[in-house]
Amino acid sequence: MSLKERIIRRIAAEGPISVADYMALCLADPVDGYYTRDAPGLDPFGVKGDFITAPEISQIFGELMGLWCVDAWQRLLGSPSPVNLIELGPGRGTLLADALRAARVAPAFLEAARIHLVEVSPALKRRQRMALAGMDVVWHDHFDATPDGPFLLLANEFFDVLPIRQFVATSRGMAERVIGLDETRRHLRFALAPGPSAWAKLLPPALARAHEGSMVELSPAALTLAQSIARRIARRGGAALIVDYGPTVSAPGETLQALKRHLRHNVLEDPGAADVTAHVDFAAIASAAEAAGARSFGPAPQGEFLARLGANQRADRLKAGLGPLGAAEIDTAVGRLLDPKEMGTLFKVLALVPADAGAPAGF
Numbered sequence: 055m056s057l058k059e060r061i062i063r064r065i066a067a068e069g070p071i072s073v074a075d076y077m078a079l080c081l082a083d084p085v086d087g088y089y090t091r092d093a094p095g096l097d098p099f100g101v102k103g104d105f106i107t108a109p110e111i112s113q114i115f116g117e118l119m120g121l122w123c124v125d126a127w128q129r130l131l132g133s134p135s136p137v138n139l140i141e142l143g144p145g146r147g148t149l150l151a152d153a154l155r156a157a158r159v160a161p162a163f164l165e166a167a168r169i170h171l172v173e174v175s176p177a178l179k180r181r182q183r184m185a186l187a188g189m190d191v192v193w194h195d196h197f198d199a200t201p202d203g204p205f206l207l208l209a210n211e212f213f214d215v216l217p218i219r220q221f222v223a224t225s226r227g228m229a230e231r232v233i234g235l236d237e238t239r240r241h242l243r244f245a246l247a248p249g250p251s252a253w254a255k256l257l258p259p260a261l262a263r264a265h266e267g268s269m270v271e272l273s274p275a276a277l278t279l280a281q282s283i284a285r286r287i288a289r290r291g292g293a294a295l296i297v298d299y300g301p302t303v304s305a306p307g308e309t310l311q312a313l314k315r316h317l318r319h320n321v322l323e324d325p326g327a328a329d330v331t332a333h334v335d336f337a338a339i340a341s342a343a344e345a346a347g348a349r350s351f352g353p354a355p356q357g358e359f360l361a362r363l364g365a366n367q368r369a370d371r372l373k374a375g376l377g378p379l380g381a382a383e384i385d386t387a388v389g390r391l392l393d394p395k396e397m398g399t400l401f402k403v404l405a406l407v408p409a410d411a412g413a414p415a416g417f
């Protein structure tokens with residue numbers, strides 16, 4: 055039975071489900087989830103896949119993340135050894151492979167680093183094992199399962215896959231948007247739950263005050279994760295870099311989307327077959343992390359952040375000695391990462407550091 059049929063049966067038996075439950079099933083159903091299903095060679099990235107991410111566009115992205123970690127380890131954390139280097143949702147492992155190559159400038163950092171990956175996809179774990187061949191790597195299902203201790207954490211396009219709840223501001227208060235069945239009972243459709251939702255109490259003030267008719271989104275999973283990271287930063291020392299797409303301030307609006315073969319796809323049409331994401335509410339994450347004892351910097355636009363870390367200088371170094379074609383390829387890739395019309399502004403970078411730490415590099 056397809057995932058869609060199973061979801062329809064569940065709703066027919068138990069009633070409508072939240073958008074968060076639906077998103078979790080689409081992405082992480084043990085058999086048919088977009089990230090959890092397994093098949094040889096399964097790979098959502100690149101031209102033949104469904105989307106492309108910054109580390110797959112240019113090696114410069116991962117390299118600068120690696121240098122950011124070295125600087126944070128030395129300057130903000132006082133060079134603890136060992137230090138856990140944790141990546142959430144490492145995809146093909148490209149970011150970390152580039153980061154560790156760049157971090158060779160600091161052999162003491164590489165010696166101290168213990169690599170821990172948080173990943174649910176069996177197919178991508180295999181890709182990561184290949185990308186990080188020869189290194190000691192430990193995989194975990196969740197951040198809370200990674201070993202306690204001082205740490206550096208990288209999360210690129212991870213928070214956008216964490217399930218969100220949606221609400222519509224009504225005269226009765228915030229009503230939760232749910233997923234039920236249409237009249238034929240053979241197709242999924244959005245509906246509104248009657249009465250105000252208790253979850254809405256977690257909405258940041260800017261969203262709780264939204265005008266009647268507006269839709270607002272909340273990711274309890276993202277807030278819980280941000281708090282877990284922040285609590286460990288406060289207790290053991292650590293620095294986290296969260297890169298994703300979303301607004302600087304919490305704002306109403308529907309951002310849930312499904313992407314298949316690089317095109318928008320109906321979210322309800324084919325659960326498990328497309329990547330489902332939502333904009334990340336950086337302000338809500340920062341305030342959850344600060345309440346749990348960390349200090350936040352940003353979010354800074356990705357383009358500005360990478361430029362401050364030296365993306366253009368690194369591109370010039372890579373171009374030296376290349377012919378015009380090779381140089382043009384690098385310019386195009388760097389343009390995609392930095393240009394405000396491409397990923398430069400929509401994507402943002404948020405850093406979480408100890409409460410008494412100064413500004414990390416790039417902020």
Ligand SMILES: C[S@@+](CC[C@H](N)C(=O)[O-])C[C@H]1O[C@@H](n2cnc3c(N)ncnc32)[C@H](O)[C@@H]1O
Binds near residue numbers: 110143174195
């Ligand atoms: C959009 S990809 C980003 C990959 C990578 N960070 C990059 O920039 O190329 C999302 C990643 O998170 C993983 N993932 C998705 N949901 C997850 C979950 N609930 N727990 C752990 N990993 C998850 C996916 O398998 C994938 O590696």
